[in-house]
Amino acid sequence: xxxxxxxxxxxxxxxxxxxxxxxxxxxxxxxxxxxxxxxxxxxxxxxxxxxxxxxxxxxxxxxxxxxxxxxxxxxxxxxxxxxxxxxxxxxxxxxxxxxxxxxxxxxxxxxxxxxxxxxxxxxxxxxxxxxxxxxxxxxxxxxxxxxxxxxxxxxxxxxxxxxxxxxxxxxxxxxxxxxxxxxxxxxxxxxxxxxxxxxxxxxxxxxxxxxxxxxxxxxxxxxxxxxxxxxxxxxxxxxxxxxxxxxxxxxxxxxxxxxxxxxxxxxxxxxxxxxxxxxxxxxxxxxxxxxxxxxxxxxxxxxxxxxxxxxxxxxxxxxxxxxxxxxxxxxxxxxxxxxxxxx
Numbered sequence: 001x002x003x004x005x006x007x008x009x010x011x012x013x014x015x016x017x018x019x020x021x022x023x024x025x026x027x028x029x030x031x032x033x034x035x036x037x038x039x040x041x042x043x044x045x046x047x048x049x050x051x052x053x054x055x056x057x058x059x060x061x062x063x064x065x066x067x068x069x070x071x072x073x074x075x076x077x078x079x080x081x082x083x084x085x086x087x088x089x090x091x092x093x094x095x096x097x098x099x100x101x102x103x104x105x106x107x108x109x110x111x112x113x114x115x116x117x118x119x120x121x122x123x124x125x126x127x128x129x130x131x132x133x134x135x136x137x138x139x140x141x142x143x144x145x146x147x148x149x150x151x152x153x154x155x156x157x158x159x160x161x162x163x164x165x166x167x168x169x170x171x172x173x174x175x176x177x178x179x180x181x182x183x184x185x186x187x188x189x190x191x192x193x194x195x196x197x198x199x200x201x202x203x204x205x206x207x208x209x210x211x212x213x214x215x216x217x218x219x220x221x222x223x224x225x226x227x228x229x230x231x232x233x234x235x236x237x238x239x240x241x242x243x244x245x246x247x248x249x250x251x252x253x254x255x256x257x258x259x260x261x262x263x264x265x266x267x268x269x270x271x272x273x274x275x276x277x278x279x280x281x282x283x284x285x286x287x288x289x290x291x292x293x294x295x296x297x298x299x300x301x302x303x304x305x306x307x308x309x310x311x312x313x314x315x316x317x318x319x320x321x322x323x324x325x326x327x328x329x330x331x332x333x334x335x336x337x338x339x340x341x342x343x
Contacts, residue, residue, distance in 0.1 A: 003046070004028075005076070010052045013121045017052045022080040028073055035070060036187060038194035044069045045093035050117040051076075054083035058124040061165070063154075064110065065131065066091040066099050078158040082165070087128065089113050100137030107139045114147045129154045129169070132176060185246045188303075193242050196299055200238045203295060204231050210334065213341040229277050237292040240268045241299025249303075258322035261300025265293035283340030290333030298326045 004027060009016040035044045045067045053076055054060075061084040065075045072088060079086075089109050091099035099105035114120075114128075130138060132153045140151035155164050155175035164171055211230040241261045245252065252260040269292045272278040279285040301322055304315045 005046075005073075006051075010056070012052075013118065015118075017050050017085070017122070019052045020076055020086070022053050022076050022082075024073055024077050032070055032073065035191075037190045041191070042093060046072050046088060048088045048090035048113060050119070050122070051086040051088065052084075053079055053086060054081070056083045056085055058122065060084040060123065062087055062119065062123060062128045063161070064089065064128055064134070066094060066096045066105055066134075068093050068095045068099075071095050074158045075161075078161050082162065085122070087113060087117065087119070096131050097133040100134045103137060105134050106137040107142050110138060111143055111146045114143075114149060120148065126150050127152055127169075131158070132156045132171070133178070180249075182247070185249060189243055189246055192246075192299075192303060196238070196242060196302065199295075199299065200235070203234045203238070206334065207231060207234050207291075207337070210337050210341065213338060215342055233272060233277065233288060233292065234295065236268050236272065237265060237295035238299065240264045240292070240296035241302075244268075245296065245300040246303050256301075256318045256322065257304050258297045258301040258318055258326070261297040262293050264300070265296025268292055268296065279340060281340050281343055283336045283343055287333045287336035287340055290329045290336065294326045294329035294333060297322065297329075301326075 003018075004025060005020045006018045007021045008019040010019050031040075031044065035041050046069050048067045061082075063075060063079070063084060064087045065071050067088045067090055072086070075086065089099075089105055090113070091104040091109075094102065094104060096105055110130075119128075126149050128149050129152050133156060135153055138151060143149060143151050152169055153171070154161055155171045156178050157175075160171075160175045164175060207230045241264070244264045245257070245261045248264070249260065252263055254260050254263065266289070269278060269289050272288065272292075273285065278288045301318065304318070
């Protein structure tokens with residue numbers, strides 16, 4: 001990746017620090033759109049180390065972030081008009097929140113990076129500002145003991161960073177609150193949509209094979225009559241779990257994601273039933289109810305990894321209960337689909 005965000009160097013002590021722009025360019029926005037769709041996601045990172053922005057000096061603040069470029073860009077964009085330093089940790093291209101949970105945005109990496117860049121020779125204070133969502137991976141007292149720097153947790157969102165500084169490095173309740181609004185959920189849908197493509201293709205392949213089943217063997221002469229609608233039903237079930245459930249998440253009754261996905265899948269089934277696209281006999285109708293709700297429920301449950309609503313223990317408990325039911329629904333649906341074709 002070309003570091004077009006680097007616009008120069010600032011000589012400091014016996015070295016120089018890359019100077020970065022706080023204004024995002026068209027390629028930065030294009031890269032963000034691509035990574036939202038899962039393109040080049042594993043390589044969307046910047047080199048760990050120390051960066052400067054504005055006209056920093058020894059008294060300027062030090063902000064810590066991950067080397068996932070989307071996180072890095074969000075931080076520097078919201079620091080426009082401020083002078084300071086950005087210390088980028090090696091999180092293997094993972095965002096702050098996820099990296100903190102995995103341990104790569106952690107105490108050991110932070111202490112090591114502070115020493116590697118000789119931060120104590122660049123600033124004359126002992127304050128570093130970390131994003132609040134990285135707190136789970138950092139033991140502030142150990143950082144203090146091993147590096148001499150004091151950890152200050154900033155707001156949840158980078159958009160509040162300037163107000164945090166102006167308020168004397170204090171976060172109010174609003175800054176500390178983790179929200180997961182419609183816009184946040186919408187941003188995550190494209191990546192999940194692409195990530196689950198093999199589930200979609202696999203389900204479509206199975207249903208396509210079954211759609212050609214007749215009493216005398218297999219026939220795909222009238223694709224529009226059987227195979228086409230069948231594949232459409234699977235695709236709508238996929239959209240139910242990947243798109244509709246996340247978009248309407250707070251408004252769907254139930255606490256667990258799998259049950260939320262079941263409800264949206266049931267609505268999609270009723271829609272298809274109304275359009276006479278849910279089969280031509282009772283077996284096929286029952287089959288489509290089971291298959292659509294199973295697919296939607298399973299995919300909606302996967303969204304727990306993108307949400308702030310769940311905990312690890314809660315996810316494990318949900319999966320333990322939901323997965324056997326989803327598998328049972330899917331297998332039963334396939335069996336009823338075959339019976340319906342042979343009936």
